[in-house]
Amino acid sequence: MTVYAQVALLRPSRHLDRLYTYKLPFSDLKEVSIGAKVRFNFNNRLEEGFIFSLDEERNFSGEIKPILEVLPEELWLTPELVEMIKWISEYYLCSITEALTLISYPEKIYQDVEVFCTVVDEKKLNEKIKKSKRLQNDLSVINLLKNKRGVVRTTATIKKLIEQGMLQISEKPLPNLPSIELSESQKQVYQQIKRDMLKNFVGLLHGITGSGKTEIYLKLAGDFLNRGKQVLFLLPEIGITTQMVDRVKKYFPDNTLVFHSRLSAREKFTVWRQVKKGSPVLVLGTRSAAFLPLQNLGLIILDEEHELSYKQEETPKYHVREVVYWRAKRLGIPLLLGTATPSMETYAAVISGLIKYYYLGKRYQNRPYPQVMIVDMFKEAKEGNTGIISRILQHKIYERLQKGEQVFLFLNRRGFAPVIMCRKCGYFYRCPDCDVSMTYHKEERNFQCHYCGKKIAFTSKCPACQELSLDLYGYGTQRVEEELKKLFPAKIFRVDYDTMRSKNSYDKILEAIKNKEADIIIGTQMLAKGFDFPDLTLVGVLNADQSLNLPDFRAGERSFNLLTQVVGRAGRGIVPGEVIIQTFNPENYIIQAVQKGNFQQYALKELSLRKQTGYPPFSRIFRLIIAGEDEQQVVEGANILVNLLKNASKFSSEIEIIGPAAAPFYKLKRNFRYHILLKTNKSSFAREVLKAGLREFKKCSLNYKLTLVLDLSPQIFL
Numbered sequence: 275m276t277v278y279a280q281v282a283l284l285r286p287s288r289h290l291d292r293l294y295t296y297k298l299p300f301s302d303l304k305e306v307s308i309g310a311k312v313r314f315n316f317n318n319r320l321e322e323g324f325i326f327s328l329d330e331e332r333n334f335s336g337e338i339k340p341i342l343e344v345l346p347e348e349l350w351l352t353p354e355l356v357e358m359i360k361w362i363s364e365y366y367l368c369s370i371t372e373a374l375t376l377i378s379y380p381e382k383i384y385q386d387v388e389v390f391c392t393v394v395d396e397k398k399l400n401e402k403i404k405k406s407k408r409l410q411n412d413l414s415v416i417n418l419l420k421n422k423r424g425v426v427r428t429t430a431t432i433k434k435l436i437e438q439g440m441l442q443i444s445e446k447p448l449p450n451l452p453s454i455e456l457s458e459s460q461k462q463v464y465q466q467i468k469r470d471m472l473k474n475f476v477g478l479l480h481g482i483t484g485s486g487k488t489e490i491y492l493k494l495a496g497d498f499l500n501r502g503k504q505v506l507f508l509l510p511e512i513g514i515t516t517q518m519v520d521r522v523k524k525y526f527p528d529n530t531l532v533f534h535s536r537l538s539a540r541e542k543f544t545v546w547r548q549v550k551k552g553s554p555v556l557v558l559g560t561r562s563a564a565f566l567p568l569q570n571l572g573l574i575i576l577d578e579e580h581e582l583s584y585k586q587e588e589t590p591k592y593h594v595r596e597v598v599y600w601r602a603k604r605l606g607i608p609l610l611l612g613t614a615t616p617s618m619e620t621y622a623a624v625i626s627g628l629i630k631y632y633y634l635g636k637r638y639q640n641r642p643y644p645q646v647m648i649v650d651m652f653k654e655a656k657e658g659n660t661g662i663i664s665r666i667l668q669h670k671i672y673e674r675l676q677k678g679e680q681v682f683l684f685l686n687r688r689g690f691a692p693v694i695m696c697r698k699c700g701y702f703y704r705c706p707d708c709d710v711s712m713t714y715h716k717e718e719r720n721f722q723c724h725y726c727g728k729k730i731a732f733t734s735k736c737p738a739c740q741e742l743s744l745d746l747y748g749y750g751t752q753r754v755e756e757e758l759k760k761l762f763p764a765k766i767f768r769v770d771y772d773t774m775r776s777k778n779s780y781d782k783i784l785e786a787i788k789n790k791e792a793d794i795i796i797g798t799q800m801l802a803k804g805f806d807f808p809d810l811t812l813v814g815v816l817n818a819d820q821s822l823n824l825p826d827f828r829a830g831e832r833s834f835n836l837l838t839q840v841v842g843r844a845g846r847g848i849v850p851g852e853v854i855i856q857t858f859n860p861e862n863y864i865i866q867a868v869q870k871g872n873f874q875q876y877a878l879k880e881l882s883l884r885k886q887t888g889y890p891p892f893s894r895i896f897r898l899i900i901a902g903e904d905e906q907q908v909v910e911g912a913n914i915l916v917n918l919l920k921n922a923s924k925f926s927s928e929i930e931i932i933g934p935a936a937a938p939f940y941k942l943k944r945n946f947r948y949h950i951l952l953k954t955n956k957s958s959f960a961r962e963v964l965k966a967g968l969r970e971f972k973k974c975s976l977n978y979k980l981t982l983v984l985d986l987s988p989q990i991f992l
């Protein structure tokens with residue numbers, strides 16, 4: 275009996291994107307399974323790939339070559355991951371090879387990895403250490419002796435001690451139930467979720483900032499680990515801080531694994547190996563951890579479910595929320611989402627009863643919601659203050675500094691001045707490669723494009739009228755820092771991309787703020803989320819309108835989320851917090867809702883606006899971007915594509931095909947950008963239309979230089 279295998283190539287081939295048929299060189303199916311990594315000849319080259327299906331019948335009539343080698347099992351995918359890749363490729367319309375890039379599969383087996391060790395012969399080990407200076411300096415050996423067990427790397431030393439019978443590699447023990455103290459309201463929510471968490475459970479834990487969601491997650495995770503199950507705990511990139519890792523490890527010291535894209539290949543392999551073995555571990559990870567071969571997964575937690583960074587903006591453009599939905603549903607395990615500001619997608623599902631809802635409305639230790647005051651900046655200007663800091667905010671800063679408390683001023687714009695304009699002819703200085711305004715950076719004395727990074731030396735000469743009449747307008751963080759220095763004799767920290775180039779400086783600055791080395795902190799959104807500074811009592815939002823005015827139907831949602839996070843930074847210690855929001859739109863429903871901390875008020879209004887206009891979550895939008903250096907070609911190509919899509923849809927009323935239109939960022943990195951939107955309630959039909967339209971478009975083989983980007987879960991429409 276011959277068995278045929280369909281394999282997926284790891285390397286993109288110039289041919290069609292499909293699976294290729296090979297035959298197994300043996301008939302014993304025990305030696306392979308779906309997901310096995312194999313070697314074979316492809317176009318006269320030795321290639322590697324994964325087996326995606328096994329079949330006793332040949333479904334290919336040409337010559338079928340044999341598989342040459344089956345690689346060790348530790349390098350295989352699990353059958354579940356194979357299913358997942360197929361789904362990704364169908365759902366986001368990308369190739370299997372592209373989808374496979376999401377998986378951090380190991381290239382090779384590392385011998386020197388982390389294992390869990392227990393001390394077998396303590397006396398002998400103790401004697402040995404006493405005699406050896408080298409062992410006395412080996413921290414992992416000393417820690418093992420102290421704790422009698424622990425996670426260590428299998429270095430030559432450790433291997434030797436194992437051989438000599440002093441240590442032994444063991445299975446990870448089941449962790450004890452963590453002794454986490456819960457407040458009364460936390461306890462209630464925890465018990466409700468625990469009761470409801472049976473099969474096919476999706477829940478939303480909506481807890482206001484500072485309400486203590488993490489304790490509930492960890493308590494639930496403990497229940498699963500204790501039963502020998504695995505837990506996947508996903509956080510946005512910025513959330514995996516040393517603080518957070520320590521917090522989790524405190525409860526599950528032997529059973530916590532951290533996974534993100536910055537790990538080395540060896541470190542990734544260590545995690546890969548343990549989760550694939552089915553060890554009872556909690557994986558604390560960023561979105562790439564959603565693609566680990568977790569063999570014994572019992573619970574998925576997606577914290578900060580509204581976060582934009584859960585969407586990957588490179589192909590395949592997937593949203594991790596959709597991926598964990600799929601995974602939890604397929605495995606029949608519970609999925610718990612959490613946030614202080616639910617996404618409209620999630621909240622609409624709560625309203626329609628698809629997601630269970632749990633609310634934590636009290637801040638930890640009953641700390642009150644900060645007092646929020648709105649300052650009308652039009653009025654401020656009319657009364658003679660055209661600066662960025664209103665008089666009332668100046669006064670409040672002064673008050674707080676007097677008391678020795680900390681102030682955080684939020685401005686989501688780095689650099690010195692964001693607008694460079696000619697006062698004679700009105701010329702507006704834009705990046706020559708992108709259609710976005712350049713920002714003046716004072717310390718480097720240049721104009722910078724924050725999109726492509728282009729730098730042009732400072733000049734006051736207008737490129738249009740040649741007069742020395744370029745002026746700087748508006749405020750970036752650098753300029754605010756300078757103004758503050760004139761106003762207050764205080765220690766001022768600026769936290770933005772320019773001051774935070776290395777990861778190290780980030781941790782350092784957080785530490786320094788905690789230690790009160792700063793009185794006033796001026797920062798961008800890098801500092802808006804998740805941090806606890808107990809002495810921070812006053813928050814000033816310098817320009818609340820900035821994100822509100824973007825041409826994107828989610829601008830309101832993102833503003834509410836961001837402002838809520840910023841407001842949440844105030845008063846996390848004993849002293850109640852206070853917030854000043856400066857705006858030109860004091861009556862705006864988002865600003866009003868942020869002031870009251872009223873999610874419901876904002877969400878119902880936001881949803882009714884979306885319903886009126888038919889935007890998500892009341893429809894699904896697919897976005898196509900056509901870009902190229904020759905605008906004429908881009909426009910022509912886009913028009914051809916729109917017509918092909920309309921034909922493919924047979925002008926069905928189920929799909930609204932919008933465009934082509936110039937994208938709001940109409941030119942980036944010298945490329946002109948046009949987009950086409952497909953708005954639908956029948957997304958599987960729209961996918962078919964998209965596939966058919968693109969197939970026809972390829973057949974036209976236009977001799978144009980165009981790039982085409984597909985986004986089936988677009989979050990940003992710029």
Ligand SMILES: [Zn+2]
Binds near residue numbers: 689717772
């Ligand atoms: Zn700079």
Ligand SMILES: [Zn+2]
Binds near residue numbers: 707724728
């Ligand atoms: Zn640029």
Ligand SMILES: [Zn+2]
Binds near residue numbers: 699701738740
């Ligand atoms: Zn000019």
